[in-house]
Amino acid sequence: MSTVLNEHERVIKAPAEVVGALLDRLSAEDDPLFPTPAWAAMIFDRPLGVGATGGHGPVRYSVTEYEPGHRVRFDFTPPDNGFHELSVEPIGERRCRVRHVLETRPHGKDRLLWSAVVRPLHDTIIEEVFDNIERAATGGCARPVRWSPRVRLYNRLMWSRPETVGVPESAHLIRTAVDRPGYEDAYRMELLPGQPRDPEAWTGILRDAFPVIDRDGDELLLEVEARGLTARASILVDERYVTLSSTVRADTLRGRIYWGVVKQAHPFMARMMLRRTHRRLALATPSAGERELERRRSAVSGPSHLVSG
Incomplete structure (x- = not known):
């Protein structure tokens, strides 16, 4: 040996x-x-x-x-x-x-x-x-x-993978966005040192395809356009996690048929997009040595106008 x-x-x-x-x-x-x-x-x-x-x-x-x-x-x-x-x-x-x-x-x-x-x-x-x-x-x-x-x-x-969780209690926007939803899910990943805490930085999870229609503190609510469906997505960034939540209601027969097909792939796609964005933002984060220099500068001159991510 x-x-x-x-x-x-x-x-x-x-x-x-x-x-x-x-x-x-x-x-x-x-x-x-x-x-x-x-x-x-x-x-x-x-x-x-x-x-x-x-x-x-x-x-x-x-x-x-x-x-x-x-x-x-x-x-x-x-x-x-x-x-x-x-x-x-x-x-x-x-x-x-x-x-x-x-x-x-x-x-x-x-x-x-x-x-x-x-x-x-x-x-x-x-x-x-x-x-x-x-x-x-x-x-x-x-x-x-x-x-x-x-x-x-x-x-x-x-790279770590998202964890399946319930819609967070603190995600007030998504919890009240759709009356009588037929489907809800949520996936979260732990925030890493240096990653942005502003939910605006995380909108790339959905490739900026869906407009932000509301914000409440650390939560963004996005409108998901699909004929025959009422659907919303939420990005919540708390002290420890970033969480992507979805809620859907099928309003028409066409919507129920469409969602019956799409929801088979939805969990995989949601986890994949969250994981990809999590890694992209981590790799774009300044190194530990650069963050140390920024801490020193902030201690001497006050907070910098530069924001990671």
Whole structure:
């Protein structure tokens, strides 16, 4: 059984203590380094420190060694084995080296999975972490990593999927939009760091094909035109989720026949459009390093007029 040793390093033109302070904020709500929302966030069951357990996406690990401002080591959770580690080393008064090391012993089909899928994703994510370190510590990134076609495909395939829910109680517009509806549904996705909280930014879910006819706080009501039907759609953005809801009433025989056919595909189409828009807005969101710079500017000069998304 062969051992995989994967190493990345980069020289950052900033003092080690500056970069170390950024390292200490990994997994925090204002994490300036991990490349979310393009990738699943690093989340632990407690603040960064020895004993914290969690991971990012399907990758599970726990913190086994931690030297604040210098180094943090994560051991993979069984049945996986090995560790990955991120460290900062001064190499002068105004420069430092950041280094990431991963060591594991894949077995069976995991060896093929590492080469074909895990390694290109891992390499891209780590280089994006380094990009964010460079941005947050120096104000810019000279050569940001580019996604290969394979990485872009994997990102699309791995993107989270909408959850089927009831029409939210707080979605007042859609709940009163149609008298005696014959059909209702709702699908939601969790909002990711940096994604827009204004429902206007989410109208692309329906490809801007349906006009907005009302707004109440964080909810938009859209009119869905179809002969023989009274139909409305709603986009609600609350503190945690974006929810797409629909309500339909067939008013004529032609409408009932039409809706009887369309409703077979409607759930699939609604989930697909919500998921596609969710991913598009996530990829358009400024990086964690850019959001960190914007937070600093806002702290100094007040809120920026620029709005993500």
